[in-house]
Amino acid sequence: MGQFAIGIDGGGTNCRAAVIDSTGKILGTGKSGAANILSDLENSLINIVEAARQALASAGLDPELVGRLPAVIGTAGANVGNYGKRLESALPFGNSRVVTDATIALQGALGDADGIIGAFGTGSVYNARRDGKIWGIGGWGFVIGDQASGARLGRDLLERSVLAYDRVTTTSPLTDVIMAEFGNDPERVVEFAHASKPKDFARYSPVIFEYAAMNDVVAMDIVRTAATAITESLDALLWPECPSICLLGGLAQAYRPWLDTRHKALLAEPKGDVLRGAVELAVKLLLDREGSQG
Amino acid sequence: MGQFAIGIDGGGTNCRAAVIDSTGKILGTGKSGAANILSDLENSLINIVEAARQALASAGLDPELVGRLPAVIGTAGANVGNYGKRLESALPFGNSRVVTDATIALQGALGDADGIIGAFGTGSVYNARRDGKIWGIGGWGFVIGDQASGARLGRDLLERSVLAYDRVTTTSPLTDVIMAEFGNDPERVVEFAHASKPKDFARYSPVIFEYAAMNDVVAMDIVRTAATAITESLDALLWPECPSICLLGGLAQAYRPWLDTRHKALLAEPKGDVLRGAVELAVKLLLDREGSQG
Numbered sequence: 001m002g003q004f005a006i007g008i009d010g011g012g013t014n015c016r017a018a019v020i021d022s023t024g025k026i027l028g029t030g031k032s033g034a035a036n037i038l039s040d041l042e043n044s045l046i047n048i049v050e051a052a053r054q055a056l057a058s059a060g061l062d063p064e065l066v067g068r069l070p071a072v073i074g075t076a077g078a079n080v081g082n083y084g085k086r087l088e089s090a091l092p093f094g095n096s097r098v099v100t101d102a103t104i105a106l107q108g109a110l111g112d113a114d115g116i117i118g119a120f121g122t123g124s125v126y127n128a129r130r131d132g133k134i135w136g137i138g139g140w141g142f143v144i145g146d147q148a149s150g151a152r153l154g155r156d157l158l159e160r161s162v163l164a165y166d167r168v169t170t171t172s173p174l175t176d177v178i179m180a181e182f183g184n185d186p187e188r189v190v191e192f193a194h195a196s197k198p199k200d201f202a203r204y205s206p207v208i209f210e211y212a213a214m215n216d217v218v219a220m221d222i223v224r225t226a227a228t229a230i231t232e233s234l235d236a237l238l239w240p241e242c243p244s245i246c247l248l249g250g251l252a253q254a255y256r257p258w259l260d261t262r263h264k265a266l267l268a269e270p271k272g273d274v275l276r277g278a279v280e281l282a283v284k285l286l287l288d289r290e291g292s293q294g
Numbered sequence: 295m296g297q298f299a300i301g302i303d304g305g306g307t308n309c310r311a312a313v314i315d316s317t318g319k320i321l322g323t324g325k326s327g328a329a330n331i332l333s334d335l336e337n338s339l340i341n342i343v344e345a346a347r348q349a350l351a352s353a354g355l356d357p358e359l360v361g362r363l364p365a366v367i368g369t370a371g372a373n374v375g376n377y378g379k380r381l382e383s384a385l386p387f388g389n390s391r392v393v394t395d396a397t398i399a400l401q402g403a404l405g406d407a408d409g410i411i412g413a414f415g416t417g418s419v420y421n422a423r424r425d426g427k428i429w430g431i432g433g434w435g436f437v438i439g440d441q442a443s444g445a446r447l448g449r450d451l452l453e454r455s456v457l458a459y460d461r462v463t464t465t466s467p468l469t470d471v472i473m474a475e476f477g478n479d480p481e482r483v484v485e486f487a488h489a490s491k492p493k494d495f496a497r498y499s500p501v502i503f504e505y506a507a508m509n510d511v512v513a514m515d516i517v518r519t520a521a522t523a524i525t526e527s528l529d530a531l532l533w534p535e536c537p538s539i540c541l542l543g544g545l546a547q548a549y550r551p552w553l554d555t556r557h558k559a560l561l562a563e564p565k566g567d568v569l570r571g572a573v574e575l576a577v578k579l580l581l582d583r584e585g586s587q588g
Contacts, residue, residue: 137460166431
């Protein structure tokens with residue numbers, strides 16, 4: 001069975017798996033529930049294996065092959081304590097390699113090359129590979145981190161809207177729209193903010209970029225503040241020979257025009273997505289195993 | 295019984311009451327549990343009356359006089375919906391006047407004069423009296439408001455400490471102290487932040503001012519950001535003839551050196567505290583009643 005392997009993106013919303021041959025060609029894919037190994041290792045295991053079995057079935061292969069094929073799983077929390085090792089030893093694959101979600105995202109975006117990735121969605125996080133060594137910064141959550149995240153953009157907008165209501169800072173068409181949404185009652189904005197999770201704040205990020213593009217002063221200021229945070233984080237990772245920077249996530253395109261000129265010059269399209277990253281690492285594992293057996 | 299009245303500071307931690315004569319002289323004081331009329335009107339009522347009864351007893355008067363004397367109660371939430379009116383009609387005093395906590399704070403600090411008060415503790419809020427008319431801004435809570443509060447100072451410090459750990463922004467003696475407190479583990483800082491209430495963040499405000507006074511670059515930057523927020527809020531309230539600005543609350547003294555020169559020139563010591571404000575308004579109510587009876 002040396003000719004097949006499985007790559008798995010074990011995400012917080014769902015798991016996606018792909019069965020590949022030794023050239024990296026995807027023969028079949030599968031999808032199941034979430035993998036949150038820090039909070040629910042047991043169900044993460046079940047969902048990871050289920051996605052792999054579906055991928056085998058979709059490739060016309062026997063799902064029972066999960067017990068013999070090598071697999072690479074990328075998932076958040078793999079580098080926290082011994083969670084990665086615990087998952088690795090509990091998985092039923094022929095042999096398993098558990099890596100972080102950042103590792104497969106980086107592999108997907110950059111392939112084997114050095115470079116930097118910045119991911120901007122509800123949260124924000126940065127990873128770099130330099131001389132083959134991977135390290136990351138950010139991703140600390142929206143209360144005291146994730147400065148360029150959709151959640152922080154949205155929180156900033158609500159803060160600016162209430163300051164504008166109090167006539168402490170300038171009003172703008174966007175703050176007027178927001179206050180109108182809450183019946184021009186700051187109590188209601190505050191109530192919403194105190195009940196909101198990061199994704200609730202992040203829902204405001206499209207309208208912020210939309211108004212910023214129309215030169216709304218408040219929207220532009222909010223986006224500029226976030227873009228400055230991106231600049232500082234990229235500068236913390238950047239080195240003179242860094243070949244490229246890839247922006248990932250739902251806000252990647254929106255942030256492009258706002259980046260610092262030095263960083264814009266290094267922007268490159270991601271080669272592939274996170275599942276592609278898991279697949280590439282699975283090919284390496286497969287070839288390693290064939291090598292050691294040959 | 296025209297010669298006595300009761301002033302009550304109905305606070306979120308406790309209620310304080312004072313029995314006064316028509317000259318404003320305090321004859322006795324009392325203290326009981328919290329008044330949070332928005333979340334617990336029933337116990338607020340009990341505590342307000344209990345503080346008044348204690349004040350009467352401490353003045354050597356019959357506690358049953360609560361049913362005959364006029365009283366002024368200042369409490370948060372008095373201007374929200376019909377909460378103030380509901381409290382007013384439920385109280386057993388001879389006649390009751392319920393006003394906001396801002397109204398008694400302003401009366402205590404400024405007496406009958408015009409001016410501005412800014413209160414800086416766990417939260418931050420501003421009120422002004424101009425030509426006898428009172429209005430206020432801020433005080434919207436630490437998630438999207440209270441920019442100069444102890445809670446925001448502390449939250450900013452934790453954010454800056456994790457950014458310094460990531461080498462995104464500069465480290466300083468203060469960020470080193472904070473990271474050491476959390477075993478140099480940003481995961482633990484994040485965990486603390488996500489479990490923290492405003493008062494937990496606010497506990498860091500003394501150390502921030504202490505390090506700012508020693509020219510710690512991060513501490514100075516955090517305090518300067520908060521001081522800029524104060525400047526913007528005071529400017530939103532200020533008018534050319536404004537006679538004075540009073541700073542109240544636990545951080546009032548600490549902020550003084552950081553204020554804008556224009557505002558420093560107007561700083562005045564508060565004439566009295568919030569209970570003094572309630573007492574002054576109670577005297578007015580007493581004299582009004584005597585006037586209308588005479």
